Amino acid sequence: MGVINIKKREIESEIFTGSMADISFLLIIYFMVTSVFSATRGLDFALPEDNNETPEIKQEDSIDVFVQPGGDLQLDGNPMAKEQIADKLLPYIMETLRENPKKPVILRTDPDATYGNMIYVFDILRTPIEDGGIKIETISIPTQREISNIWTMLGVAQ
């Protein structure tokens, strides 16, 4: 019996990918335009849990850091120029904490100072101290209203 060999014509099966590049680039452009490399880091601070007890405040039990307009400081009432803060603030606080490690640091800021002035000092206070385990346990940032309340409680006219 004779076998007839018929040459089958091959059909080219192909997925058309010509538009894939267009779609891909369109997606890339969309993400590039709408995506934001936002700043997602910063300084944190936790606010104290609310309890109805009024804490007893003694001025000598804390380290008072007062940021003035322009960025200068008053550290426990003593003036400190802005240029000296980076070198002298932490050593002073370490020295004080050696005597009493529980002393909180109270960071006050003059309303006319800038936010940047305050953050500059707060950043230094948050810098880890590498000195025999001494560290600032509490940094308090009272608001003007709270400071006014404290002065009123103490009977001090501002």
Place this chain on the structure above:
Amino acid sequence: MAVIRGRQKKSGGEIFTASMADIVFLLIVFFVLTYNTEVDRTQVDLPETWVRKNIPKKAAVISISSPDQGEVVRVSTGEEMSLPVSTNEEVITFASTVVAQDPAKEFIIKADADVHYQKVDAVLDALKQSKVKVIFLLSDQKTVDG
């Protein structure tokens, strides 16, 4: 003068594009993973700090624009676009509502470095009155030059 016309052999000039798809999809995957929707478009010059901690996504945002732009306060729950507020009472109302829904909600203060501290103090006070537990002060990375 006789001109010799030789049939030029066409050379198949082709740019190899097979790896383009890989690169393009790699870029798409990168953008999908790092994609962040911006809830507050206030342009601020953030203060710079050495110490910086990661801020949780979806934290509520309170932004204060620069003095040039009027120190406008805007608030956002972290999921919707920010809206301007004009009084401190509005900030308290906003923060109290957010805290009532989620008592552990973190708040971000995104303020320009040149903003008067009085404005930031008012916002801080409003957040304290609203029983907010954790506040983040958004900052840029400080560099040796800066």
